[in-house]
Amino acid sequence: MKADLVAGFVFIFVSVVMYFESLNYSELGSIFPKIGAAGLFLFSIIYIATSLREKGEGYFSKDSVEAFVFTFVATIVYVGILPYLGFLLSGFLYITLFSYMAAPSRTKRVLLASIGFSVLINALFYSVFRFIFNVPLPSGLLESLGL
């Protein structure tokens, strides 16, 4: 399978880089990285060898690619804006938009439900964390302007 081969070569690359990097470390500090890197190298070779002999369908279907891209792009955007918009606002936008866009049918009803769900979850967790637990959640630039 192509994916296995690609992965195998990536692992080999990583193991080589890490091995040479660990030559810089002290005697004691380099033992384990060296063993790990050597092991990874060896296992990757066996991995590539066994994958060459196998045949089969790929691991990734159209659905899986779409799911992966959708979820990760949305999440990365969420995590990216979190320090700027603050916890409440980013969380609200994320849950609302995600559930609305991912729903099979994007009706007004679904939109209302998404908003309601999102508001409830955000309010609940924010209050619990901030007031009961006293855990400071990221407040973005907007919030520090005195929201």
Place this chain on the structure above:
Amino acid sequence: MRKELLILVVLVGIGLLIAGCAQQQPKATPTPAPAATPTPTPVTTSVAKYPSKSITYIIPFNPGGQSDIEARRQQPYLEKYLGVPIIITYKPGAGGAVAWAELTRTEPDGYTIYGINIPHIILQPLVKDVGYTTDQIKPVALFQRTPIGLAVPIDSPFNSVEDIIEYAKENPGKITVGGSGTYTGHHITLLQFEKLTGTKFTYVPFTGAAPQMQAILGGQVDAVFANSNDLVKYSGKQIKVLAIATEERFPTLPDVPTFKELGIDLVESIDRGVGVPKNTPDDIVKVLESAFLKITQNPDVRKTMEEEGFVPLSMGSKEAKAYINEKVKVYKEILKEVGALKS
């Protein structure tokens, strides 16, 4: 029915959100004292009256540790003296370096204070790139000293420091000494000891004080340089403390000689305090300093510290800074000799 439920949920949610935002105002606003004859105080540009909102006290270690315990003990007093809520949070990692690196990027407005530990904040930047340097931290106060002592298991053939030195001279490297971390207080104590007595040991680092004590209790290592509070816990029952690195005898362990008495000029301890970014205005630091020092004058606080095996300290900002500078010189030299000083 479903639609009504949805609308209700949305309204409740919005209500909670508004309540949440509204609550972001400071909970405790100290009412300004009625101005009798106001003496003009130089008001710094951004701070009218400090403190006017809650202060975050960051512990650079995991919850449950000694720094955490001290902070929680201080919390009620601090809230009383400063009049604002004190929020304790944890930021562990890299032996404290993660928090101290963050300290250098924090607003120097006095609303975020960090627990600091000597010699950690001195040794770490000297040995590697940790994201901060010692002089970027302005100490506010040092309130607790933990002298370091040398101990062996209770059934060990060594009964005194002389025994150990004698054996070590004939068998260099054979005696294993446990400590917490590499190039930390314990390690530096051993390095100084080796230099002063002309001996060689094998240092075995552990990941903390608890694993280190576990090792000596189980006889896994021959000796430890350990914290006084741990020594006090087990002294006489499972371990014998051979000497302690203080100027004068340690009251909680009165029968233990000091290294100085034995002719070895070794005085080392782990000290705890509080620090802020270097550029924090002096009048803010003064407010914090007086609050912390007041706590250390409290007889109950002192008694508890002594019973647990600590030495209460009352070092203010300037005194602490001088002490740190002194230690920097000493450590630089030792680290250079063993080749650990970062170039």
Place this chain on the structure above:
Amino acid sequence: MFEFVGALLEPHHFALIICGLIAGAVVGCLPGLTATMALALLVPFTFAMDPTSGLIILGAVYVGAIYGGCISAILIGTPGTPSAIATTFDGYPLTKKGMAEHALVTAAFGSSIGGLIGAFGLLLLSPILVSIALKFGPPEYFWLAVLGLTVIATLSSKSLIKGLIGGTLGLLMGTVGIAPIGGDVRFTFGFTELQAGFDLIVALIGLFCLPEVIEMMERRKVQLRIAEYKKKKGVALAVVKQLLKKPILLIRSAVIGLIVGIIPGAGGNIAGLLSYDIAVKSSKEPEKFGTGIIEGVAASETSNNAEVGGSLVPLLTLGIPGAPPAAVMLGALMIHGLRPGPDLFSVSGDIVYTFMYSLIIANILLFFVGFYGARIFAKLISLPVYALVPFIIFLCVIGSYSIRNNMLDVYAMVGFGIFGYFTKKLGIHPGTIVLGLILGRIAEIGFVQSILLSKAIGSYWAVFIARPISAILIILCAVMLLWPVFAGYFKKEIPTGEGD
């Protein structure tokens, strides 16, 4: 010793226990929030109480939190606490088969039994257990970690090489940051932020949760919900009956948890995994594990709750915590004026004994709290996937942020998620990576310390091999590795054709 039972029967203590169990379970079931965090968050609330009450509620929180980890492990395939990793292996498949309630009841029952055995071990056997724990030095830790690593073989039944790669990747990831021995700064490539290394919880959430969640998204057109959750009558009774037919499984798992728990720093995380592995190897139908059988859930949950009692043994007898949650309890004890250490029993014996009894009561009540409470959470899986997924990710974000109050951990979690997605697709079990991460660190510390000891004494053999416990562990490792060979040999002897 028994005169203190009377002190316990005060009604407000029972109320505290129940509150503690619920609070602990709620925090424990959220991915990213661990038992340690649950305790740290709730310690301040105990300041207003007297030491006994404070201890009782903290103990209940600890028990509840370790149990709580199984709820999300079963329902969404993400362990709520690291101790519940092995619960995902059979718990989540059970949910997918529509048998979530079976899994939840099993977990509640197993946790209860395991916790009871752990609590009794604490009460009755502490002195013996502590002397065993002290015999664990660097070489023993090393071999124990190696023993844990043999579990990788069981997890990679389909492809050993993929499992080995997973384990090695985990091990290498664990080396990033400051070396525990020697202080080298490794693999940070100039980023001082990486000096603290990758946090286990962050890796756990990323590797288990995010790939699972994407798989839910993949199938959302075909399968709108993870599973249909219908309350069936008589499930609880049937499950308990089935479990009671397997006393050896329960007792063995509990003993494993207890022993692992008393060894400080061995990580209660591996108790569940080891117990699961041994359950697989001892079973007559090992191939059924992983497809969703309640024995798998029982093995893991019984063990991790026994570990709770175990971790308190060195804490109460020597003042050395057996696990991070126990370390928080140490802090709480000190703030309440108690001094854990050799003197604890003579100075504050009454408080300590009351506490230990309260643990027994807590574990009994755990079954009921867990059973009824879990049903409430189970309703959540009826949410459609497109709402459930963002909710889960939202929880993961809060969770990973709260660990060290650091946004970097959130980014790392997403990074692990992407990494975990690809490795999962390739057929590398996330458990192997996590095992490598946890055990790699323990193994390295033990190994390097043992090297130092060997150099001082002058003999590698004396340090690594010629010690009683090390020798036992080495033999166990060999047995675990070679077991599949023997099992195959024995299987051929059993006549086929007979139904089960």
